[in-house]
Amino acid sequence: MFKPIDSRAARQLPTVAIHIDGRAVRVAAGQPLATALLAEDALPLRYTAVSGAPRAPLCLMGVCFECLVEVDGRRNVQSCMVEVREGMQVRRLNGAPRAGGMV
Numbered sequence: 001m002f003k004p005i006d007s008r009a010a011r012q013l014p015t016v017a018i019h020i021d022g023r024a025v026r027v028a029a030g031q032p033l034a035t036a037l038l039a040e041d042a043l044p045l046r047y048t049a050v051s052g053a054p055r056a057p058l059c060l061m062g063v064c065f066e067c068l069v070e071v072d073g074r075r076n077v078q079s080c081m082v083e084v085r086e087g088m089q090v091r092r093l094n095g096a097p098r099a100g101g102m103v
């Protein structure tokens with residue numbers, strides 16, 4: 001879906017290792033976690049509690065709250081507002097409670 005404009009230049013960027021739902025991936029350092037998740041096609045990040053609709057980052061500037069994930073055990077972190085860092089453990093909120101019970 002999202003690809004760097006110049007893939008050769010992207011390959012030369014420093015990277016960090018993060019884990020997405022236990023899967024180790026290397027992503028470009030210095031970027032927001034939300035863009036790394038988009039580039040890794042790790043979507044949806046969660047489902048709405050009311051309708052169960054899938055959600056993904058939208059504004060990428062801390063306004064919409066559509067990018068919530070668990071980071072290093074802390075739930076409901078806005079992934080567009082944190083920078084990727086070495087060893088970051090990310091979990092999508094696919095098991096979040098829905099109205100009327102658990103998923």
Ligand code: FES
Binds near residue numbers: 062063068
């Ligand atoms: S993408 Fe909108 S708050 Fe993160």
